[in-house]
Amino acid sequence: MRGVLSDRMGAALLMAPLLLFLVLAYAWPFLGVVKWSFTLPTPGLGQYEALLTDDLVQSVFIRTLRIAAIVTVVSVAAAYAITVVWVRGTPAQRLIAEFCILVPFWISVLTRAFGWVALLSNRGLINTWLQSIGFISEPLTLVRNELGVVIGMTHFLIPFAVFPLASAMRSLDERVLLAARGLGSSRMRTFWTVFVPMTRSGIIGSALIVFVFSLGFFVTPAILGGGRSVMIAELIYLRIFQSPDWGLGAAISVVLVLFVGALMALLFRYVKPKQLV
């Protein structure tokens, strides 16, 4: 018989390499970043004061939060629909849904961003097609703005939003839905008044994951935003590699990490870790 203790020891041993890697590759360098934020270019809280007063930094923060919020709402709504089909559809529907969820993982984020540019740009597929059928006369501006960023990010994040939702829907007692119908509730009403509220923990988990991911997006906004919709990660990059203003870049990073940390703490208060996979 294997004891609880030896199980825990085994788990700790198996996790040790990953923990070591995380400490060496993330935690240690991050402490360096924290140090820069207080010491560059001169020691003190000057960079954090700048954060509060710098218009550019603030507008980027606000834009980042706005884009993250929009992406979260759209991704979770779309993921919800896909997950319903994936978890509760006929076998054929499930297969198609599973395919749609998994395929994006096989294509790199960079490839996908350029793919969206090809689809959405002024002379891209969508505009050309809409013009050729005479639906529009002037091309629509679908990319190199916030819309493009939202589209690209939503597409990337939907699959991540699916898993917490699927977990919540799978653990739902089928009989409760039958009970609602037996009591006279239509399918639509049962969906909105019973099914959706019962998957609340999945919705919260899904939304927080998408929101946290959105905050740190770099490649997608950089390519689909075309420099006009700079998000926070891109701003950090610009401050460190182009300005160069390492102290401010470091301070923004620290604030971002703290904010994400707080959200993660919130996430785990509402959702058990195993519900997220």
Added chain:
Amino acid sequence: MQQPGRAAEIKAIGIGKSFGSFRALDNLTLDIGRGEFLTLLGPSGSGKTTFLMILAGFVQPTEGKLFSDGTDITDRPAEQRAAGMVFQGYALFPHMSVEQNVAFPLKVRKKSAADIKRRVGEMIERVGLVGHEKKLPSQLSGGQQQRVALARALVFEPGVLLLDEPFSALDKSLRGQMQAEMKRLHQETGTTFVFVTHDQSEALALSSRVAIFNHGKLLQVGAPDEVYDRPDNRFVAEFLGEINMLPLKGVQPAGNGATGLCEDRAVNMHCKAEKVRGDAILAIRPEHMSIAREAAVGENGIAATAIASTYLGAATKLDLTTRQGAKVTVSVPNEVAAAALSKGNSVWLTWPAEKGFLLPDGGQ
């Protein structure tokens, strides 16, 4: 609260259900009377729950017709049948309070707020949950959840209440209490109750009629004493309680009943010998047999030897072997058992003619 006339009368004609090659229910024809308390009894996989799900409209029968008050409801979806249903595990809405759970069917029916408030209040009082209105199901005990489920299923005054093993999760004392409560609710509402269980004592205690299922077939329907005292076949006889089976030879009609040879002694039965002739099985419940020093001429009796006893408190279960080796169990007063055992040898087993019944030899 409800006029007995509102109770539904249900007619099932030739209902069958197959899941792939599995035959869950076969050619079931059954009338459920207005305001009756019918129990569907059988082991798991016998088709009783499938039939209940067909009645609720959650399962579509492969063949057959279902009528409610003379209207064909075979193809009517569950949400339009409006049968009240209590599920195994209760299936309460976990995100709604007790009050909201009970109000749900009324809200669906777009009743006025005042009407909902009044009827929910009445129902909560009726099932004894006053003071728990604002609680979530997870804050209630099993028995309380059960009451919420009953209240929610009855609040919209359905013509029929369907109950799927509602007591299986409760402990024994609570179960007895809930059974009494359900009987009271049945009398008060006058609604037709259809109740599924695999517990035969529960079925006998609660129902006005019991329908016994096995392997997807309805074997017998009747009042509790009818199916217990006069089972049609061996399965029903054995499922409803312990029973002794003695081989019988030369069965033939005699007067109002039948006669035959049990271990070379003539015995009489009040039941008819129409179905069985020649060899058959004589079945007698343990509590219907008594121990005697000897059997009088013309009295039903066989000789046996007591071999073991089990003290049950109110009575003693005594195991005996007949001369020809048949095993018999009787339930007798404690001192009778002690006396029979202390003698260590032959006693006589006797039983009244109306308590023995005939089953076909060997078959089900």
